[in-house]
Amino acid sequence: MLKLYKQQWHQIALQDVGEVKFDEPLSRHNSWKIGGSADIFVEPETVDQVVNIVRTINLQAIPLVVIGQGTNLLFDDSGIRGLVMKIGERMANVEISGNSVSAEGGTWVPKLSRLTMQAGLSGLEHCIGIPGTVGGLVMMNGGSQRRGIGENVINVTVVDNLGQVHHLSQEECEFSYRHSALQGTGRIVVSVELNCPKADGRDVRREMLADLQARRNKFPHKQPSCGSVFLSTAEMHASVGPPGKIIEDSGLKGLRIGQAEVSRQHANFIINLGDATAKDVLTLIRQIRATVREQIGFELDCEVRYVSPDGCIYPAHLKAEDSV
Ligand SMILES: Cc1cc2nc3c(=O)[nH]c(=O)nc-3n(C[C@H](O)[C@H](O)[C@H](O)COP(=O)(O)OP(=O)(O)OC[C@H]3O[C@@H](n4cnc5c(N)ncnc54)[C@H](O)[C@@H]3O)c2cc1C
Structure with a gap:
């Protein structure tokens, strides 16, 4: 699998791309504090630097993942074999x-x-x-x-x-x-x-x-989370109610897999009790969906997005059902 090293990157990045880090732990860049490392991590400060990064990785066919504060993302435990570009504090005028x-x-x-x-x-x-x-x-x-x-x-x-x-x-x-x-x-x-x-x-x-x-009053704020895990739509509210309520009614508050737990305060939050892994969270998502399907006959879809090692981003339930 692709693994990019410092020297190789310096050979291909001939233009100004902003500060570059290697093997950067992604747990520092998402609110769940979960995930392996990114081969390359860049935080541009200008639009020109963003353009230079895109052109550089295109030339080398390197996978690109763009993130903000990572408050809606679940990174894989094995991280990302490519480049993560964070549009954050350095582009915030x-x-x-x-x-x-x-x-x-x-x-x-x-x-x-x-x-x-x-x-x-x-x-x-x-x-x-x-x-x-x-x-x-x-x-x-x-x-x-x-x-x-x-x-x-x-x-x-x-x-x-x-x-x-x-x-x-x-x-x-x-x-x-x-x-x-x-x-x-x-x-x-x-x-x-x-x-x-x-x-x-x-x-x-x-x-x-x-x-x-x-x-x-409503949401847990002491432990790391990614906000609402499951999507809440107007149609859903009208038919079965909000996701937090149906997960709670299914008796799942406090359910724990490894270090990931369905919040006791708000059941649409999954909290990281310490060292939760992406695998813990995905297993919990799968279990919540299976129980709600069985008890209420409703398919919960995730608002939270999973990021695969090759840089694909998609709703986390698709990954949960696929491979845990
Ligand atoms: C405690 C808590 C409460 C929350 N409450 C809410 C809420 O009330 N309502 C709500 O909608 N969300 C809520 N969220 C979820 C989250 O904060 C939002 O979805 C937020 O807008 C995501 O911003 P981000 O910068 O963290 O994006 P990230 O999580 O980093 O990325 C989210 C998606 O946007 C893409 N992306 C990010 N930045 C860029 C960019 N500059 N260019 C292109 N693509 C980009 C990423 O690739 C990814 O697909 C909550 C999260 C937490 C932890």
Whole structure:
């Protein structure tokens, strides 16, 4: 299997690509704190560096995985035989002008929400407690209270898999519930322009504080997790109820495999008790799905994405059923 070494990388990366690390533990780069190492790990600071990385790996056919803060990802225990590009703190500038908010892809969503509140703008109240980057949020059309960031998008700037830059309108992104047309295309979100209407900053603040308080009461926050593991849709709510409730009703709260446990506080969270492995989590996902299928006759699908050693990203239940 492909294993890239320092010397080999220096021979092929002739252009400026930002800081490069080798054999970087991925457990440092996701909120579950799980996963093996990435052969190569790069954190670009500019769009030019992103373009240079894409062109370099294309020349060598090296698998590429783009991540933000890894708050929706489960990395394999054997890591990634390729290059992980993190669009994070180093690409996180924000500019606000009137109702328009421009944020680089690595911007931390709670910080972005706070900046809009301080500027007397609304629209991101539901995002205040989401611990990811705006690039990841746009990719997933993430949000809360049944809303998605796509509602506020004016346009998204991406680098495609040939290293070319494009500006995509809201329509072109085709946002729907926890989905965007960017998924699976290899496009890298380098910045986002949002429309945030004027509002009274005090009302926005009140709403954000209420959201944070509700999250603190509802969700586990001491142990590592990846937020909601299973997808929750309006149709599901209408027919069988939210995933947390049906997992709890199936008697699965506290179920443990290795060091992975169904949270006793919120059953749609799987927490890492210490040294959980991806295998523990996948086995638990499979067991939860089998029990819910048997007791309620419903197929739970994952919101969390699994990342394979060759750099493919797909809903974690597909991996759980496949190979544990
Ligand atoms: C405690 C907790 C609470 C959460 N609550 C919510 C919630 O209320 N609502 C919600 O929607 N989510 C929630 N999440 C999940 C997660 O925070 C969001 O999905 C978030 O938007 C992911 O951002 P990220 O930067 O961590 O992306 P990652 O997890 O790193 O990546 C997610 C996907 O986006 C892709 N990606 C990331 N950045 C880029 C980029 N710049 N360009 C191209 N592709 C990219 C990755 O390849 C991957 O496919 C929660 C997670 C936790 C741990």
